Amino acid sequence: MIIGSISENTKLEKRVAITPDIIKKYKSLGLDVCIEKDYALHLGITDKDYADEGADICSNGDEVISKSDAILQLNIISDENLNKMREKQILIGVLNAYSNEKKLKQLTSKNLIFLSLELLPRITRAQSMDILSSQANLAGYKAVIDSFAYFQKAIPMMMTAAGTISAAKVLVVGAGVAGLQAIATAKRMGAIVYATDVRLASKEQVESLGGKFLSVEGAENLETEGGYAKEASQEFKIKQEELLKDTLKKIDIVICTALIPGKKAPIIIKKEMIDVMPVGSIIYDLAASQGGNAELSKVNEIIDSNGVKIMGEANILNNLPVSASSLYAKNMFNFINNLFNKEKKIFELNLEDEIINNTMVK
Numbered sequence: 446m447i448i449g450s451i452s453e454n455t456k457l458e459k460r461v462a463i464t465p466d467i468i469k470k471y472k473s474l475g476l477d478v479c480i481e482k483d484y485a486l487h488l489g490i491t492d493k494d495y496a497d498e499g500a501d502i503c504s505n506g507d508e509v510i511s512k513s514d515a516i517l518q519l520n521i522i523s524d525e526n527l528n529k530m531r532e533k534q535i536l537i538g539v540l541n542a543y544s545n546e547k548k549l550k551q552l553t554s555k556n557l558i559f560l561s562l563e564l565l566p567r568i569t570r571a572q573s574m575d576i577l578s579s580q581a582n583l584a585g586y587k588a589v590i591d592s593f594a595y596f597q598k599a600i601p602m603m604m605t606a607a608g609t610i611s612a613a614k615v616l617v618v619g620a621g622v623a624g625l626q627a628i629a630t631a632k633r634m635g636a637i638v639y640a641t642d643v644r645l646a647s648k649e650q651v652e653s654l655g656g657k658f659l660s661v662e663g664a665e666n667l668e669t670e671g672g673y674a675k676e677a678s679q680e681f682k683i684k685q686e687e688l689l690k691d692t693l694k695k696i697d698i699v700i701c702t703a704l705i706p707g708k709k710a711p712i713i714i715k716k717e718m719i720d721v722m723p724v725g726s727i728i729y730d731l732a733a734s735q736g737g738n739a740e741l742s743k744v745n746e747i748i749d750s751n752g753v754k755i756m757g758e759a760n761i762l763n764n765l766p767v768s769a770s771s772l773y774a775k776n777m778f779n780f781i782n783n784l785f786n787k788e789k790k791i792f793e794l795n796l797e798d799e800i801i802n803n804t805m806v807k
Contacts, residue, residue: 462538585626589627697727
């Protein structure tokens with residue numbers, strides 16, 4: 446059996462699904478690996494690096510698709526390449542199964558098999574495959590680094606003979622994986638950190654990292670059985686807005702990370718809240734590509750609203766592609782390791798396995 450990967454559109458996606466260090470692990474399962482020529486050259490990884498580990502270098506993407514039993518990617522491949530796939534061929538990646546639902550269902554009727562990794566269940570056995578967590582971890586870190594670089598004041602408190610510079614105050618909206626890493630990073634760099642989340646269970650995690658948890662009085666716990674946030678009631682939203690508006694008057698930097706799987710990102714920081722923030726403050730919206738948590742957010746633009754800068758990138762991990770690829774490739778291997786039957790030497794779509802059943806687009 447052969448697994449393969451073709452080059453992503455590097456203008457949109459710089460990460461890769463297979464790194465040289467993981468190839469020996471695939472070979473140990475009994476799988477051959479093929480990649481497109483110059484697959485990761487933009488990351489400083491040459492074809493020789495792959496070949497030395499045992500990968501086959503194909504001249505183009507068509508050859509990879511033709512040879513492979515399973516194709517491993519970051520994102521869904523182009524319509525042109527999808528049409529080149531053959532019956533029972535497998536495509537694995539972050540296929541955005543909700544937004545691409547119609548297209549994927551049309552193609553599954555042609556007997557193509559799609560496994561979308563953002564649909565992995567939040568169970569212990571799937572943790573080593575959890576691409577959302579590994580990538581969000583890096584995104585939370587990078588959002589803090591980028592916003593601090595743009596902020597025109599020092600971050601930690603500094604005491605000098607000339608006087609004292611106060612520590613920057615950071616608010617993290619959403620205390621999932623990205624939010625917790627943002628809290629930890631900002632705290633390590635000397636900021637005073639506040640955080641808010643609709644899931645009350647996150648309070649203990651925030652406080653363990655040295656952050657102050659802002660909670661709405663009398664709030665219910667808005668957490669699904671899978672551990673994700675769910676839509677808040679109108680009453681909760683009104684109370685949260687009042688709390689945030691009062692808090693934002695003293696905040697220098699806001700990191701927005703709140704997402705609801707399969708839905709547009711909730712707007713949490715409204716225009717009237719931005720208006721009360723100090724001039725020179727920064728909002729970094731990690732949810733910008735899904736509509737944004739800040740009302741004025743625009744993808745790949747820096748918006749200036751009365752001296753407050755609102756930033757958001759389509760793919761912040763393009764700024765950390767080597768580290769992000771390394772983690773993603775390991776997540777992908779662990780998923781393949783579960784999917785591949787070592788005795789029969791086949792990919793086994795066992796729908797009684799919660800991991801496979803949840804990720805398979807039906």
